[in-house]
Amino acid sequence: MKPLAKILGGAVTALLISTSALAQDIAVRGEQVWTMGPQGVIADGVVVIEDGRITAVGPYADTPIPTDMTVLSAPVVTPGLVDAHSTVGLTGYLNQPDDQDQLDDSAPVQPQLRAIDAYNPHDRLVQWVRELGVTTLHTGHGPGALVSGQTMVVKTRGNTVEAALVEDGTMIAANLGTWSLDRSGSPGTRAKQMSMLRQALVAAQSPVEGEDDDEDGARDLVNEAFVSVIRGETPLLVTANRSQDIQSALRLAEEFGIEVVIDGAADAHLMLDELAASGVSVILHPTMARNDGEMENVAFTTPAALAGAGIPFALQSGYEAYVPKTRVVLWEAGFAAGYGLSPEQALASVTIDAANIIGMGDRIGSLEVGKDGDVALFDGDPLEYTSHAVGVVIEGEVVSDAVR
Known part of the structure; x- marks a missing residue:
């Protein structure tokens, strides 16, 4: 089979990316097609895409392909990768003040800040992760404040944020522990963090009917955001790494009957029973995260421990305070596969x-x-460091034929 780079020239791909071409009718054939669905791994398989949606998946010999449809081929084909939590598009690759929009530290609680208003679809990091197979980002405001803002889901393409957008206001990002403490202000302690979160949720629990707006008709955007959490419309994404902070997040979920997703969770392997009993999902820190400070208990085997305990989890690129500002989830998954996850489990964690x-x-x-x-x-096992992404398709549009 010819690699994708041999089928489409670089000039054609550049045109597709720059013009955000409409979805193509296209088929993708692989010596192995890892469907990550009921069909498992299909030897010599094909995926048929029409009008941006998959219309057929199966063995190449048994799956009809419309006449004259372009067929791309590669040794291994997988779903587009999904980064479960990122700040890509808000944290620019230059790491300069003018391209860092993941955090506004002017107030500790700002759930009204929308990721859609800060996302830059042209940032080099968006292109970088796309070329490595990442087609979907759950991205938005990062750690550093008690409630830093909202997240959203985007595809890694598009000339505008509207063209990339899948869902706005996916979750509200909260942060417990030292990252969001302000020793000279508020919150200055973990107890104050929890008190402030409780106060905001209590205020949202019982809004006075007919008095959602003040006398001037102004909306309370902060309260509206927390009301969506109380109503079960929006999960609270709580970054908590130490076990005491994870426990606080679980207690908050039970107390208010809200959906909480635990993010980071460096100490997750120390409290598997509690996490399993709570029924929460975990977006685990990058496997290769630096193990210092709140991350001192990071373990390469934590993904396998979560899988063994039956706790739903995914890997993420997370937030980095230094250039290039993000990790690549495929590499994190590959490392986790070397420490106890099966290849299927590792790929599932990023799909x-x-x-x-x-x-x-x-x-x-x-x-x-x-x-x-x-x-x-891919030109080989995607979890092997020596393999390369050789092409990426988003909703039928070829967005990369770079060999990365």
Whole structure:
């Protein structure tokens, strides 16, 4: 089979990316097609995409391909990768003040800040992760404040944020522990962090009917955001690494009956029973995160421990305070596979499991009929460091043929 780079010239691909061409009718053939769905791994398989959606998946010999449809080929084909939590698009690759929009530290609680207002689809990091097979980002405001803002789901393409957008206001990002403490202000302690969160949720629990607006008709955007959490419309994404902070997040979920997703969770392997009993999902820190400070208990074997305990989890690129500002989830998954995860579990943590946790499992994360035509092509085992991404398709549009 010819690699994708041999089928499409670089000039053609550049045109597709710069013009955000409409979805193509296209088929993608692989010596191995890892569907991450009920069909498992298909030897010599093919994925047929029409009008941006998958219309057929199966063995090449038995799956009809419309006449004259372009067929791309690669040794290994997988679903487009899903980054379960990122700040890509808000943290620019230059690491300069003018391209760092993941945090506003003017107040400790700002759930009204929308990721859509800060996302830059032209930032080099968006292109970088796309070329490595990442087709979907759950991105938004990062750590550093008690409630730093909202997240959203985007595809890694598009000339505008509207063209990239899948869902606005996916979760509200909260942060417990030292990252969001202000020793000279508020909150200055963990107890004050929890008190402030409780106060905001209590205020949202019982809004006075007919008095949602003040006398001037102004909306309370902060309270509106917390009301959506209380109503079960928006999960609270709580970054908590130490066990005491994870426990506080679980207690908050039980107390208010809200959906909480635990993020980071460096100490997760120390409290598997509690996490399993709570029923929460975990977006685990990058496997290779630096183990200092709140991350001192990071373990390479934590993904396997979560899988063994039956706790739903996904891997993420997370937030980095230094250049190049992000990690690549495929490499994190590959490392986890070397420490106890099976290849299927590792790939699931950055495809279907990630999609399910961010509420997108009915649309992305696996190669199944009816889902978005998001496909990544590799010249070998995608979990091996020596393999390369050789092509990326988003909703039937070839967005990269770079060999990365």
